[in-house]
Amino acid sequence: MKCPYCGSDNNRVIDSRPADDNTSIRRRRHCDDCNKRFTTYEKVETIPLIVIKKDRGREQYDRTKIEKGILAACYKRPVSAMQITKMINEIERDIFSREEKEIESSLIGEIVMDKLRNVDQVAYVRFASVYREFKDANTFMNELKKMINEK
Template sequence: MKCPFCGHDDSKVVDSRPTDEGTSIRRRRECLKCFKRFTTYETVERMPLMLVKRDGTRQPYDRQKLLGGLVKACEKRPVSLMQLEQIVDNVEQRVFSALESEVSSKTIGELVMEQLRSVDEVAYVRFASVYRQFKDINTFMDELNTLLKDK
């Protein structure tokens, strides 16, 4: 591992432990030339996942784009970034465990809404309104009535 301070190619691992989520390994390293310490993270390399949009176009799955949509839906709501990251982690786990190289945006959206509904109902309705592209107030009311009926 190259030292970020002096660029030397060799370092030693001083400490190694799993992260809190258990999805990566945190390694504390020491440069063998300048003796400064730095941290690296080791994660499992996942196969690339293509997202199939409604219009049939394909684009690479982007975790940050999904997280950004959730952040917008939860704006001014009592939902932490940690909760949103957990939702994305849960969705990714289900999608990647299917071992498919493509997933529809509809599948991703439904998985997100399933998770978001139990976290914050207002954020759920906001996300659903964009995701389901409510055409008018009646479609919006239908979703609200479904939400109220399921309570």
């Protein structure tokens, strides 16, 4: 690890602790050449994941797409940033624990909806209306009835 201040690789770890909901390690380091301290983060390297879209096209997995969808669904809802981060981390854990190189976008959508349903029902319906492409009010009502009957 090179020091960001002087470029030396003569440094040592002075503190390590879990970060990001135990998905990475935060390390405080001390450069022995310039005596400055800096922080690094260590994450497990995952296999590249390819998402199979509805149109059968393929693209590399992008966490920010899930973040944007969840943030839009939770807009002006009583869902904290910590809850959203935790939910996204759980979704990623579910996706990557399958140890597959490709995953259908529909499966990712179902996982997201399942997590949202448990956090905020309005956010769930918002996400479902876009994800499932609700065409009219009847489709919307049918989804609401299903949700009410599950209680």
